[in-house]
Amino acid sequence: MEKRWIRKSSPDPANVRQLADALRVNEAIISLLCQRGVCTFEEAKAYFRPSLADLPNPLLMRDMDRAVQRLTHALHAGEKVLVFGDYDVDGTTSVAVVYSYLRQFFGPERIDYYIPDRYKEGYGVSDAGIDYAAEHGYALIIALDCGVKAVEKVGDATAKGVDFIICDHHLPGESLPQAVAVLDPKRADCPYPFKELSGCGVGFKLMQAFTQAQGLSEAPLYELLDLVAVSIAADIVPIYGENRILAYHGLRLLNDPERPQRPGLDALRELAGLRFGLNISSLVFGFAPRINAAGRMGDAKRSVAMLLAETKEDAIARAGVVDKTNQERRGFDTSITKEALEMIENDSRLLNARSTVLYKEDWHKGVVGIVASRCLDKYYRPTIILTQSNGKATGSARSVAGFDVHQAIEECADLLEQFGGHMYAAGLTLAVENVPAFQKKFEQIVASRILPEQLIPPVEIDSELQLTDITNGFYRLLSQMEPFGPGNPNPVFESRGVYAAPDSARIVGNSHLKVALTQDGYHVVDAIGFGLGEYYDRMQQGEPFSVCYNVEMNEYRGVRTLQLRLKDIRWE
Structure with missing residues (x-):
């Protein structure tokens, strides 16, 4: 799928140099900070060393005194x-x-x-x-x-x-x-x-x-921040301000091998095959699906009981049940996604629409949100997947960058019985007989409002790097910007005029591209592009191209090496 490269504006060079001198940090890193609104020494100190002392007074929240x-x-x-x-x-x-x-x-x-x-x-x-x-x-x-x-x-x-x-x-x-x-x-x-x-x-x-x-x-209360960090990761809330402080300290608890770990989360870590060094992505992809599965497929109390388990043995047993439930969820997820995509591909009206609204009465209610996300990945447009539950049509919505799906659903309120959510994700319930009218009205609202560029997935690029800039020292500074997530994304860099090193490109796992990149004839850096296997043939022709990517540390058989995680490739 074509992607839209959006290059962020560069901050004032004078501000960058001033802060770099004060912090004695690489200007490329300082430029990233300034792009995120971190422009002073005090702001940088709070950013790199989030402090629990900076948490706002809870009594500032309306009704907190009454509660x-x-x-x-x-x-x-x-x-x-x-x-x-x-x-x-x-x-x-x-x-x-x-x-x-x-x-x-x-x-x-x-x-x-x-x-x-x-x-x-x-x-x-x-x-x-x-x-x-x-x-x-x-x-x-x-x-x-x-x-x-x-x-x-x-x-x-x-x-x-x-x-x-x-x-x-x-x-x-x-x-x-x-x-x-x-x-x-x-x-x-x-x-x-x-x-x-x-x-x-x-x-x-x-x-x-x-x-x-x-x-x-408050010290005993802070011991619960590991759970708060999991919630922040899973609910996709912005990781700046107070959330950054809470997530930072929650991850410190999760990554402290000297601290007795919460048995339930430790059991999840083992099931997911994760080690110490967890980050927000680890929680999103390793922990969240398993915790969610209990509620999607049956009784969410099983997840709570696992999180509350006091012994390793109890936690392992309960986590095993939760993991088995997640495997069952994956089966429904795969089969329903395949069915949903076929519905779109076999209907020219759906194929050419500006939105996707699908309904089938026997789809599993617990996975419709996941299926909506899968369909959005394939056809990048506002998507709603509905099924029948208790005699009603009910389902989940997902949206594209910059389009408020909750507002669009709200404008269909006359056809709905219940709805709620956020700009990019929502839930709704309506009478089954209203589904066709809702599909028509929602499509009209989306088609009249969505911009053509919003139908092309964006890749926001922070800055340009030469491959020679990517060193272990640079990565160490970059990793101190974690935790990454919405509001503080993992920086995306662009490098132009790169080549595939001779005989380095290959396809792994059916559709993934593994390659060593070189620039100016030297400094080779390994890279992997998940789902980018389609670029393999052209890459073999020896033409220069541009890449955008995250910088990460790959560990294989105990050996750690820098690696670029490719997000997209363009030929020059």
Whole structure:
């Protein structure tokens, strides 16, 4: 697929030189920092050494004082608390953080957790969850990663004598639930300085405020940042500001071989074949799919139980179940993706559309979001995959860079029963008979608004390098810019006038390109391009070309060497 190379503007050279002199760091690295808004010595210090002391005061969040007062009352009044969370990674890690931390105060007999069944109860606060709380004597529910739109459900709970503290990070609706407290940085009236916390991050801030109110040290709470880091990675929230601090320290915990590791996460590490040296990508591709699989294919409580496991033996057993579930998920994912792509390829109308909206009643609800992502990878355009559940059409949406799919779905609200999400990912439910009308209206909205260039995948290039610039010392400085992720992406570099070293290019794994690159006749650097095998034949002809890539360290049989991970290739 053709890609759109977007070269970022270069920062002011005078600013770069000034900061490089102050930090005594390579100007190429300083240029990257300035592009990310890190332009002063103090900003660079905070960037390279994120400090827990710089976390904003949790009481700056609207309703936080009310939430702490209600939770403290529950503690001293002998009330029971139910920790309620969504079934995805953000929700289950949220539950693990809040439940495990509060259990030391309330004791196991006065606190429990509840994850709704994806298929019987659907997303968010559920009638079944409220009924469970009321019937079992829970006076307070702490809702995590959900609840900000549950106006009617919270009203029903109040009528049954159950109070709510909501910890959410999704965009609120026109009105807020009448809960004791609604903690959400995205509330229009919330002065909290950082708006992009994960749901788990909001739950962590509640625990931080509660700890401060009890006059206790926050050190034990910081031991839970490994779970917070997993939520940040999996929920694709921006990794700058407070999220960068939380992710940085969470990864330090995960990568400390001298520290007793959380048994559940350690078991996941082994199952994924990962070693110490985890980064955000490790969590996204190694941890998140396995944690998510339990909720996608059945009972997400299995993931929470794994995260809460206290012994290695228990964790390994529970992680094995979760991993088996993930293997089952992969089977559905592969077969449904194949079917969805065939539907597009065999229908000229779908093939030439500006959006993809597919519906099939027997597709597995738990993998429609993954299938939407796979279809977007193949046909780069806003994509919605729907299936039938409980008599309704329900599904997930994914979008392309710069196009707000949530807004486009909102403009179809007259055809929907429920929807929610973000600019690039959303969920929706509608009557089955409304699917054709929705497909037509959504396509009209997308076609009228999306720009032609938004239908071409972008590759944002930070700067140009000569291959001779790529040294072990350069990589060491580059790696100090981690954790990488949205908002602080792994830098992409461009090198022009490169050649394939003689007899170095080969195809590996059916479609991947492995090659050694050379420039100006010397300095060979190994490179790999996943899915770029189509360029092999032309590369053999000895023509110069340009590449854009990330710089990484490859380890094979204990030997570490620099490697370029190619993102695209262009002939000059």
